[in-house]
Amino acid sequence: MVDVANLTLSGIARADEDQEAFFARVATSPSAPELIPSLVNQITTLGKSVILQDYNDRTALVEAAQSLIYALQTPRESMNRHCWSHATTYACVEIGFDLGLFAILSKDEKPKSTTELAKAVGADPAFLGRILKHLSTMGVILQTGPDEYRRTGTTISLSWKLCIDSYACATNCLTAGVVALPAYLKKAGYVNPSNGKDCAFQRGYQTDLHIFEYLKENPVVASQFNNHMAFYRQGRPSWMDVGFYDVPSLIANVGQDDVLLVDLGGGLGHDISEFRRKWPDAPGRLVLQDTPELTAQSKKKQLHPSIEPMVHDFFTEQPIKGARAYYFHTVIHDWSDDNARKMLKAIADAMKPGFSKVLINDQVVTATDAYWETTSMDLLMMADFATTERTEAEWHRLVKSAGLKIKKIWNVHKGIESLIECELA
Numbered sequence: 107m108v109d110v111a112n113l114t115l116s117g118i119a120r121a122d123e124d125q126e127a128f129f130a131r132v133a134t135s136p137s138a139p140e141l142i143p144s145l146v147n148q149i150t151t152l153g154k155s156v157i158l159q160d161y162n163d164r165t166a167l168v169e170a171a172q173s174l175i176y177a178l179q180t181p182r183e184s185m186n187r188h189c190w191s192h193a194t195t196y197a198c199v200e201i202g203f204d205l206g207l208f209a210i211l212s213k214d215e216k217p218k219s220t221t222e223l224a225k226a227v228g229a230d231p232a233f234l235g236r237i238l239k240h241l242s243t244m245g246v247i248l249q250t251g252p253d254e255y256r257r258t259g260t261t262i263s264l265s266w267k268l269c270i271d272s273y274a275c276a277t278n279c280l281t282a283g284v285v286a287l288p289a290y291l292k293k294a295g296y297v298n299p300s301n302g303k304d305c306a307f308q309r310g311y312q313t314d315l316h317i318f319e320y321l322k323e324n325p326v327v328a329s330q331f332n333n334h335m336a337f338y339r340q341g342r343p344s345w346m347d348v349g350f351y352d353v354p355s356l357i358a359n360v361g362q363d364d365v366l367l368v369d370l371g372g373g374l375g376h377d378i379s380e381f382r383r384k385w386p387d388a389p390g391r392l393v394l395q396d397t398p399e400l401t402a403q404s405k406k407k408q409l410h411p412s413i414e415p416m417v418h419d420f421f422t423e424q425p426i427k428g429a430r431a432y433y434f435h436t437v438i439h440d441w442s443d444d445n446a447r448k449m450l451k452a453i454a455d456a457m458k459p460g461f462s463k464v465l466i467n468d469q470v471v472t473a474t475d476a477y478w479e480t481t482s483m484d485l486l487m488m489a490d491f492a493t494t495e496r497t498e499a500e501w502h503r504l505v506k507s508a509g510l511k512i513k514k515i516w517n518v519h520k521g522i523e524s525l526i527e528c529e530l531a
């Protein structure tokens with residue numbers, strides 16, 4: 107039994123123990139015992155009324171459950187979670203992809219034996235058994251008996267191309283940068299990196315290229331990156347949904363020949379297609395801009411006929427003048443303030459006063475109680491792009507420096523999705 111009353115959070119050893127004994131006691135006791143009772147109560151209360159389809163409801167319960175794990179686990183167990191379980195799960199998932207394991211497990215609800223699975227994927231049962239056992243301890247698959255497993259929702263998703271490519275993208279253009287971050291920062295002197303051609307990414311991937319140049323040279327990874335973006339956004343609140351941003355005001359007074367929305371760096375058109383689907387009667391043209399490579403790909407897709415793909419470098423003069431809205435989704439955060447200012451100024455020059463808006467769909471980092479996906483993304487940006495997720499004050503400063511002003515920041519759930527609505531200053 108842990109003697110909670112005797113835990114010294116102030117870091118002072120008890121009179122009867124030396125420093126080593128103190129560290130050993132702390133390392134084997136719950137990390138934040140004082141939080142446990144209220145978190146258990148919170149989970150009980152939330153659990154009674156949770157509507158699993160409601161994003162806010164479900165994530166509130168997930169966050170409380172995660173906080174309980176962090177408080178309840180000992181530092182020794184946390185070390186194992188950080189250093190062992192995440193890395194080994196990641197490896198087992200990639201092995202599972204290579205073997206086609208998840209597609210086989212996902213075929214139906216029926217539990218499958220290790221021998222049956224090993225035969226189906228062409229692997230040694232003794233080897234596969236170890237992989238399956240770890241995947242089940244980490245909730246990726248479900249153990250139903252000795253050497254017998256069945257699928258979960260996670261298993262099914264791991265047989266979907268968008269999800270498979272998300273892991274591949276992380277391996278091929280994100281994670282090595284993150285792993286290289288401590289060494290990079292040690293050398294760089296612990297300041298925020300600001301040069302996307304000289305950051306942890308180059309160290310991690312042994313290249314001189316900026317991540318976007320790297321993707322251009324590696325089309326397979328570029329395609330994985332695009333699928334990663336598509337998977338990441340699944341189920342997240344969208345500004346196009348009723349109750350988030352005021353879309354009816356945006357589309358009011360837009361003529362059929364006006365350009366309603368220009369999606370800059372819009373990738374393969376996930377967003378602009380979603381907009382068309384959700385607002386089928388919205389008037390005006392929809393323009394999708396990206397690099398020549400992405401535009402060639404999106405032209406091959408079955409985009410809605412009202413969507414016009416167009417090659418455009420967002421650092422250069424914007425050819426579409428006086429559109430109702432110029433839209434950037436997870437684009438500005440890819441760039442340093444200097445580059446982002448250049449992009450925003452190019453738009454400011456094309457805007458029609460009193461009519462045009464800039465809509466920036468990025469994250470706004472909150473002062474307290476930030477969301478873990480936002481802080482993880484912030485550090486990915488630091489490692490691989492030498493950029494940052496911005497706070498509200500940083501967004502105001504950046505937008506103002508480009509001759510624009512923020513009219514309103516539309517936020518949901520701790521700023522994990524924000525729409526920053528800007529006008530000419």
Ligand SMILES: C[S@@+](CC[C@H](N)C(=O)[O-])C[C@H]1O[C@@H](n2cnc3c(N)ncnc32)[C@H](O)[C@@H]1O
Nearest residue numbers: 318335371372373396397400418419420435436
């Ligand atoms: C992080 S992705 C965001 C894609 C999309 N907006 C989304 O949220 O799914 C950044 C996009 O910017 C595009 N991009 C990079 N440099 C560009 C440039 N100079 N001009 C136009 N697009 C560019 C990339 O090709 C990529 O599609």
